[in-house]
Amino acid sequence: GHEFWDTQPVPKIDDKIVESGPIENKTLEDVRKEPLTLPPAFEWIELDCNKSDELKEIYTLLYENYVEDDDNMFRFDYSPEFLKWALQPPGFLKEWHIGVRVVESKKLVGFISGIPATIRVEGKPITMVEINFLCVHKKLREKRLAPVLIKEVTRRVNLRNIWQAAYTAGVVLPKPVAICKYWHRSIKQQKLVEVGFSALPPKMSMASMVKLYRINDEMKHPLRPLTKEDVPSFRALLDEYLSKYKIAPEFATDEDVWHWFETRKDVITCYVKVDETTKKVTDAFSFYNLPSTIIGNAKHNTLKAAFSFYNVATTMSLTELVGDALVAAKKMDYDVYNCLDVFENSTFFKDLKFAIGDGDLQYYLYNYSTPTKKSSEIGLVLL
Numbered sequence: 121g122h123e124f125w126d127t128q129p130v131p132k133i134d135d136k137i138v139e140s141g142p143i144e145n146k147t148l149e150d151v152r153k154e155p156l157t158l159p160p161a162f163e164w165i166e167l168d169c170n171k172s173d174e175l176k177e178i179y180t181l182l183y184e185n186y187v188e189d190d191d192n193m194f195r196f197d198y199s200p201e202f203l204k205w206a207l208q209p210p211g212f213l214k215e216w217h218i219g220v221r222v223v224e225s226k227k228l229v230g231f232i233s234g235i236p237a238t239i240r241v242e243g244k245p246i247t248m249v250e251i252n253f254l255c256v257h258k259k260l261r262e263k264r265l266a267p268v269l270i271k272e273v274t275r276r277v278n279l280r281n282i283w284q285a286a287y288t289a290g291v292v293l294p295k296p297v298a299i300c301k302y303w304h305r306s307i308k309q310q311k312l313v314e315v316g317f318s319a320l321p322p323k324m325s326m327a328s329m330v331k332l333y334r335i336n337d338e339m340k341h342p343l344r345p346l347t348k349e350d351v352p353s354f355r356a357l358l359d360e361y362l363s364k365y366k367i368a369p370e371f372a373t374d375e376d377v378w379h380w381f382e383t384r385k386d387v388i389t390c391y392v393k394v395d396e397t398t399k400k401v402t403d404a405f406s407f408y409n410l411p412s413t414i415i416g417n418a419k420h421n422t423l424k425a426a427f428s429f430y431n432v433a434t435t436m437s438l439t440e441l442v443g444d445a446l447v448a449a450k451k452m453d454y455d456v457y458n459c460l461d462v463f464e465n466s467t468f469f470k471d472l473k474f475a476i477g478d479g480d481l482q483y484y485l486y487n488y489s490t491p492t493k494k495s496s497e498i499g500l501v502l503l
């Protein structure tokens with residue numbers, strides 16, 4: 121049983137869902153006006169990502185306590201600049217960047233965040249919050265602090281008259297709308313083997329492995345970084361492309377697109393191909409930078425990973441486009457390129473020599489039931 125999740129407006133694990141819509145309908149009057157009660161040693165705070173010391177506190181909590189792989193060999197290391205980008209899109213609310221401090225020491229021991237987003241579910245745009253970076257300090261685990269953080273963010277979102285959320289997690293909860301797999305493309309073979317990210321196949325030498333995974337030095341197509349001038353046509357391309365998927369974001373303004381796709385060093389990379397005569401964007405790849413701390417390795421401290429974000433191909437195959445993304449990632453010194461089996465991504469895994477990972481990513485909606493989706497019907501990537 122799920123003591124907490126059983127009380128929430130989410131489908132039960134074995135519900136068979138045939139129609140789409142909200143699970144419950146509430147109004148502002150139903151929403152509690154005071155913050156949830158924390159145990160007396162703790163207090164609620166709002167974190168301001170524009171203050172470098174507060175941003176650094178979030179960074180440090182996550183650096184030491186956030187998501188690890190199943191064997192506790194790697195832990196995500198989201199940089200402060202990345203967190204600022206992820207938490208401050210147009211229309212963000214500081215009141216949704218929620219921390220829990222120890223009253224006496226002022227130490228940050230819990231965090232959860234929300235950002236506003238419009239998500240289309242089977243074509244219908246729904247105003248939602250995207251929840252991410254839920255984290256409880258390792259020393260305070262399994263004390264039911266996570267449900268309090270989740271209820272407090274829910275309350276603050278509800279107070280803004282928003283009743284649905286989207287989130288992803290590596291764990292299975294009631295009830296995934298889709299179960300997706302991570303796939304990985306090796307770039308720096310030797311290092312990946314040395315840190316235990318990949319195993320050298322039994323009958324293979326390092327030299328033949330390096331040869332197998334060789335990547336060109338130059339891109340095959342004339343792609344260059346996205347500029348502000350490209351944004352209106354890129355937004356149109358993206359919007360048209362995303363409308364094919366059963367769950368996908370709506371980038372409502374040029375400002376949104378520029379926020380999410382402007383190249384920011386060590387955060388996000390976005391390259392486009394522009395038609396010479398019409399000046400319209402016809403193709404684009406993007407990936408974000410999410411390194412992991414390598415836990416307890418004498419030789420290497422961090423694994424540099426690029427994560428596939430949004431890719432749209434119209435004048436070349438998706439395989440060729442992502443092939444060029446791999447060229448860019450190699451040039452930028454990444455060790456590995458990671459990708460979910462969302463979108464049409466499964467169509468290029470074999471040709472581009474991806475291998476399946478040992479991690480799943482479950483997609484969830486809060487207070488919205490809709491039939492279970494295949495991973496290829498998902499058009500949403502959360503950070």
Ligand code: MYA
Binds near residue numbers: 124
């Ligand atoms: S996913 C990333 C989550 N973070 C990590 O994995 C980092 C490392 N782990 C930790 O920091 C802790 O283990 C966490 C749990 C904080 C995850 N999502 O306090 P507890 C349920 C939702 O005793 P702890 C991301 O950020 C668990 O099933 N629920 O446990 C998206 C149990 O409930 P139940 C989770 O280990 C987050 C209860 O918590 C998760 O100390 C989306 C136990 O609580 C999880 N990842 O802390 C959040 N893990 O008894 C939901 C465990 O019922 C948002 N649990 O089984 C919902 C929408 C809200 C907004 C709505 C607005 C309309």
Ligand code: JJ1
Binds near residue numbers: 193
């Ligand atoms: O990165 C992941 N797995 C890797 C490393 C495994 C280390 C041992 N557990 C992996 N490697 C094998 C593939 C290899 C690739 C190169 C070529 C040869 C083969 O499988 C996994 C994903 O697969 N990552 C995680 O488990 C991290 C957590 C994922 C859940 C994220 C939840 C985020 C929530 C945000 O809201």
